Amino acid sequence: MKIEVGRITEEGILGQEDIDAPLWELDTEDVAFLGSIHLDAVFRRVKSEILVKVEVSALQRVRCSRCLEFSGREEHSSYYFSYEARKLGRFLEIDNDVREQILLSWPMKVLCRPDCKGLCPECGENLNTGACKCGESIALKKCRQRGENPKY
Numbered sequence: 001m002k003i004e005v006g007r008i009t010e011e012g013i014l015g016q017e018d019i020d021a022p023l024w025e026l027d028t029e030d031v032a033f034l035g036s037i038h039l040d041a042v043f044r045r046v047k048s049e050i051l052v053k054v055e056v057s058a059l060q061r062v063r064c065s066r067c068l069e070f071s072g073r074e075e076h077s078s079y080y081f082s083y084e085a086r087k088l089g090r091f092l093e094i095d096n097d098v099r100e101q102i103l104l105s106w107p108m109k110v111l112c113r114p115d116c117k118g119l120c121p122e123c124g125e126n127l128n129t130g131a132c133k134c135g136e137s138i139a140l141k142k143c144r145q146r147g148e149n150p151k152y
Contacts, residue, residue, distance in 0.1 A: 002093045003043055005050065005085060012044040021058065024099050030063040030110070034072075039098065045085065052081040054098055065109035066118035067126050077105060 001017045021033035040055040058075045079101045083092060117127035125132035 001039055001041055001095060001098075002091050005088050005090060005092050008043045008045045008050055008092075010045055012042050015039075015041040015043065017041075019095070024095075024102075026099070026102060031106070032061045034059040034061055037102075041094065043092070048085050050083040050085050050088065050092060052083070052092075052094060054079045054081070054094065056098065056102065062110045062112075064112035064116055066111060066116045067128055068119065069112055069126065069128075071112040073110070077102070 001015050003013065003015055007013060017039045018036040019039065021027075021035065021037050024033075024037065026033055036058075038057040040057075042053045044051045056075070056077045056079065060073045060075055061070055062073050063070050079098060081094065081097055112128075119125065120127055120132040120134065122134045123132050125134075
């Protein structure tokens with residue numbers, strides 16, 4: 001999003017833009033942005049500074065960190081920027097700053113849902129779809145590792 005600095009007033013001006021997601025090269029093996037990334041921005045001049053608030057909306061396809069299944073996710077984030085007006089040229093371009101904030105704010109682990117059970121450590125079965133066949137053997141193995149003799 002590119003705004004002419006001379007147009008920015010104390011009352012502020014609004015800007016909107018839809019970025020074709022592949023242009024920002026944000027996709028990884030675990031995350032894919034679908035469609036476009038929508039930006040709603042407010043630019044305000046406060047004394048010698050330009051303050052910018054950007055609302056970002058995007059649709060993503062993400063791989064769950066526990067069960068490894070893909071699911072859809074809506075991303076809504078707000079970012080705030082401050083620029084010294086005298087250091088800017090004729091235009092203020094915020095796309096690189098917004099892209100960087102999206103990358104920096106990405107969570108370390110993404111879950112398909114808060115109560116995701118993940119995969120069985122023995123057989124690899126997705127525990128969200130039902131119990132695995134080795135459930136009893138895991139409990140038995142843990143008991144034996146602790147030196148217990150279970151009676152079942």
